[in-house]
Amino acid sequence: MQCAQCLGNTRNWGQITDVQEIASAASIDSVILTDGFFPVTGMSAEAAPAQRLSVAIVEDDDDTRAWIAGSVSANPELRLVAQYAGGEDAIAGMAKVVPEVLLVDLGLPDISGLEVIRFVAANYPDCDVLVFSTFGDDEHVLPALEAGARGFLLKGALTRDITHDIHALSHGGSPLSPVIARQVLKRLRPEPSPATDEGADGDAGKGPLTPREIEILHMIARGFSYTETAGLLGISAQTVHTHLKRIYRKLAVHSKTEAVFEADRRQLI
8 A cells, every 4th residue: 555645634644554544543434545545434413513414526636636635624514535637547436436426527637527427426416516617618518417417517617616516406406607507598598690699689678677677687797696795785685586586587588697698698797
């Protein structure tokens, strides 16, 4: 066994050489070795807080992986159980520990992140996959979602801590960066002809969006929830919901994702 790197507090281990002893001494859930990932078994219930969401990371960039690991580890409701720098290690590691949420980069050095997503979707359907990548084009976004990813975030486009999106995913949501949402909508809805477009702007928008409605759309486009938007604007969540209903009618849309897309198309935000 080569040198071990523990997720948790560091200390002088003295003569402790057994993986189980190391984990118990550090009060952690797992140990990462240079050879791969080894989950620790047989630990007492007091060693890990209950009800914490388990998260694993597949990311080849050291700085990005460290940043995500730091955010996850700092959140008391999350538990980092594994980190992988390559797709093949991640696939092998899933046989040892299956996280509830798996963050995957698409541009891995050995195999494509798409292969990891397909493998997880086929073998561990209860594991939610969240893509975190620099690739936001059609060749990557749609194949990733079709392969089984339940969310897609662009690197450099996050406006808040990624742990918010991890929680949203675990509660049944599908976090998408606004640019990614537009990519998906463009494929689902063809661009209207000039004549149809002109009619839509005239008929659907019986009145222009108010400054408050545009402000709320800006917040929604940045990924804030109704409650977060209400808190930042000093209004109630119900008021935000009422404004959104009016926005939907004016833009002739049926969801906040479509509203963001349509407002962007009209250059309102």
